[in-house]
Amino acid sequence: MADIQEYNEKIFEKIKHINDYGQEFWYGRELSEVLEYTKWGNFKKVIEKAKKACENSDISILDHFADVGKMVSLGSGAEREVDDIMLSRYACYLIVQNADSRKKVVALGQTYFAVQTRKQELTENFEQLSEDRKRLAIRNELKDHNKKLVDAAKSAGVETNLEYATFQNHGYMGLYGGLKAKDIHERKGLKKSQHILDHMGSTELAANLFRATQTEEKLKRDNIKGKENANKTHYEVGAKVRKTIKELGGTMPENLPTPEKSVKSIEKEEQKKLKNGGDKSE
Structure with a gap:
């Protein structure tokens, strides 16, 4: 395809x-x-x-x-x-978020307009950004939406840190074909202190951003109640994103390459550039 x-x-x-x-x-x-x-x-x-x-x-x-x-x-x-x-x-x-999602073309539209709208929100010149800056922009967007996802999950009945970790794993399992956060961490060959989201390329980050935003909206829109139902919803959204990627002939997220540089390293580099630029102007 x-x-x-x-x-x-x-x-x-x-x-x-x-x-x-x-x-x-x-x-x-x-x-x-x-x-x-x-x-x-x-x-x-x-x-x-x-x-x-x-x-x-x-x-x-x-x-x-x-x-x-x-x-x-x-x-x-x-x-x-x-x-x-x-x-x-x-x-x-x-x-497309409110259309009949049973139609394949609607599912494609949900992916297309969500990704394009997020890109537009991040920057009007997203396509002209380097891969590093795309990663930094999407990672920062994901941080913001993960906070909103925490609130939506809490409203649904996911209360403790352990329950939220389980909730997050259901989303990853849906998107990554059964892999949990720990499995993804090991697959990327990361150290214990390293976070998987900081070691994803822009395409993988975008898939996770879509998973997070759509789960947050579905939890609120459908007024999901109960941690089991919240977990199920997160898994189903993740699985739907995975299915769409497959239908479009894309690479499964677990098979995407792990960048050599972490997002934290990119952040430090950007801060250093800003600092040096400020020093030069003074």
Whole structure:
């Protein structure tokens, strides 16, 4: 199967539009067709759920969802106006999170828009960053979302440190085909004091970021209660991310190379550069 970038060029990038100000957007009706919704009315219900999620995040709906009229051709050669909606990348992200996840194309869309949205949040020039800086950016993003995941898990009933370690292992087992954190640690050949997340490349970190953010959102969205149910949810999300990687022809996370340099080393190097730069300017 073609790699993820080529696949997305054929699906989601193909229907992307650019306005006069250089801003990207998608039309709701075109996205609904790609996501295999045959009735616009059904898709509008998904859009309303996405708008609600946007509102609940204290983000302006008007900045991401814009109702428009659109002329379409009729069989007779005449035209008529139909209602449509212009969507930002973030709006598309919220829509695929609320769409029918049983559809393969929706699962692909969840991966695509989540990864692209996170990249956009990290930096507008993500693709121009070096691998080291990509790792540093995603690792910092993951630190932030792991804190939110802790809170979501606690609300679900995961209370002690031991229970949270078990909860985390379920996520890793889903994503890494049964491997726990300790197994991944040993597979990478790390010392006891070294953290596995600091020894992942940007692709592996991105997969774990997706696992963490989607688990956090699902725990809250579905109001999951009970540590066993929380563990099950984390495993299922991890397994779904793994399945998507496999369907897209990607490398399984446990088979990705371990970088020679840790994220902590990169952080120290960046701090040193900033310090030296400051010294030169004084």
